[in-house]
Amino acid sequence: MGYRDVAKIGIGGPVGSGKTALVRRxxxxxxxxxxxxxxxxxDIMTQEDADVFRDSFADLLPxxxxxxxxxxxxxxxxIREDPSMNLAAIxxxxxxxxxxxxxxxxxxxxxxxxxxxxxxxDYFLFVISVAEGEDIPRxxxxxxxxxxxxxxxxxxLAPHVDADLDVIERDAAEVRGDDPFVFTNCKDGxxxxxxxxxxxREVLFA
Amino acid sequence: MTTDSxxxxxxxxxADSFLPVGGYTASYGLEQYINEDRIEDGDDLRDLLAAYxxxxxxxxxxxxxxxxxxxxxxxxxxxLLAVDERLHAVTMPREFRESSTKAxxxxxxxxxxxxxxRTPDSGAGVADAIEQNSxxxxxxxxxxxxxxxxxxxxxxACLAHAYSFVTGLxxxxxRLGRFGHTEIQSVLESVQPVVTEACERYVDxxxxxxxxxxxxxxxMGMRHERAGRRLFMS
Numbered sequence: 001m002g003y004r005d006v007a008k009i010g011i012g013g014p015v016g017s018g019k020t021a022l023v024r025r026x027x028x029x030x031x032x033x034x035x036x037x038x039x040x041x042x043d044i045m046t047q048e049d050a051d052v053f054r055d056s057f058a059d060l061l062p063x064x065x066x067x068x069x070x071x072x073x074x075x076x077x078x079i080r081e082d083p084s085m086n087l088a089a090i091x092x093x094x095x096x097x098x099x100x101x102x103x104x105x106x107x108x109x110x111x112x113x114x115x116x117x118x119x120x121x122d123y124f125l126f127v128i129s130v131a132e133g134e135d136i137p138r139x140x141x142x143x144x145x146x147x148x149x150x151x152x153x154x155x156x157l158a159p160h161v162d163a164d165l166d167v168i169e170r171d172a173a174e175v176r177g178d179d180p181f182v183f184t185n186c187k188d189g190x191x192x193x194x195x196x197x198x199x200x201r202e203v204l205f206a
Numbered sequence: 207m208t209t210d211s212x213x214x215x216x217x218x219x220x221a222d223s224f225l226p227v228g229g230y231t232a233s234y235g236l237e238q239y240i241n242e243d244r245i246e247d248g249d250d251l252r253d254l255l256a257a258y259x260x261x262x263x264x265x266x267x268x269x270x271x272x273x274x275x276x277x278x279x280x281x282x283x284x285x286l287l288a289v290d291e292r293l294h295a296v297t298m299p300r301e302f303r304e305s306s307t308k309a310x311x312x313x314x315x316x317x318x319x320x321x322x323x324r325t326p327d328s329g330a331g332v333a334d335a336i337e338q339n340s341x342x343x344x345x346x347x348x349x350x351x352x353x354x355x356x357x358x359x360x361x362x363a364c365l366a367h368a369y370s371f372v373t374g375l376x377x378x379x380x381r382l383g384r385f386g387h388t389e390i391q392s393v394l395e396s397v398q399p400v401v402t403e404a405c406e407r408y409v410d411x412x413x414x415x416x417x418x419x420x421x422x423x424x425x426m427g428m429r430h431e432r433a434g435r436r437l438f439m440s
Binding site for chain 2: 081
């Protein structure tokens with residue numbers, strides 16, 4: 001059993017957009033649904049960060065199903081051109097837990113061009129924040145246009161940063177065509193159920 | 207030393223950072239040198255790389271590449287695994303061993319395990335042994351196998367490996383420190399003769415001579431395990 005035998009969800013997006021917050025919302029739900037889940041965080045900066053990450057899932061996941069992967073200051077390389085170290089970490093998960101159902105791979109924060117290698121992620125979510133500017137979708141970055149699901153997070157901040165959610169919705173619909181996008185506020189959990197529905201439908205029941 | 211076009215291109219491919227074996231995640235202690243302000247300019251970097259080449263890459267990894275290449279050429283799996291075991295034993299810092307074995311496993315998966323040119327007594331044998339965790343599968347060992355399979359001479363294999371080690375570390379230095387691209391190329395130019403010197407000196411060395419003497423580098427590698435900043439796996 002190896003990385004090819006387990007479902008893999010990639011979560012990418014710029015620094016501070018809410019990728020980790022989304023992972024923290026997704027994991028308890030997937031565990032609650034009965035799935036055995038592994039989590040890989042790219043670009044933790046210190047062992048202290050790794051410990052914080054393990055602590056946050058201490059009651060949900062075995063410690064050896066939470067792993068940090070350093071990508072040598074090249075987050076996009078780690079998820080796109082050369083995902084070998086992430087795949088190696090998934091191989092280690094599956095060796096220790098042969099019944100593993102799904103692995104969430106969180107990319108280090110990157111730019112709007114970062115996309116997941118399809119051999120690393122069966123399903124790719126790209127997380128942006130309204131606080132990064134309402135014009136992010138219409139810039140048509142490959143992350144925004146190619147992701148299986150675009151997640152527009154921190155909707156609660158929109159009035160404080162002069163971001164118009166209607167503009168973001170219109171532009172996201174235009175640049176993504178028929179591909180889905182979801183508004184979320186991972187802080188209070190709104191919109192997260194819709195993300196879970198997509199993941200369940202497109203990855204786990206596929 | 208002459209080579210055909212196919213082998214020449216293989217050498218370029220194996221020495222290219224485009225090869226997807228995770229080389230960009232390894233700094234082999236360099237990150238810790240920079241964390242501790244021990245590398246401040248191009249001269250420091252030049253001296254460190256020359257020391258790596260003379261004390262680690264030459265007497266340790268080049269010996270492994272060369273002997274793995276010879277073992278593969280002779281179809282001697284037992285000898286190949288002995289090279290791997292020896293390299294594992296003389297690589298002191300845990301993270302150095304992990305970076306090397308992870309990259310080795312990925313190179314094996316990419317270019318040995320599914321390779322039509324493999325033979326049952328060597329290529330496939332080492333791929334199975336790595337897959338079954340019965341041998342560590344260090345990168346220089348797998349590199350020697352791949353290079354032999356694809357027609358590189360032993361010296362060419364050692365040169366390609368040592369060169370890619372140097373450019374990997376220079377890339378890491380550029381991402382970690384404040385080095386300009388022209389300065390990095392200048393360092394590369396000046397250590398290139400040391401690459402040749404180290405490879406020519408150790409290409410015929412017996413596996414029993416394989417050893418490294420780089421105590422500070424090893425200490426840096428071990429301190430990196432608990433480093434305050436970690437962008438690299440080693």
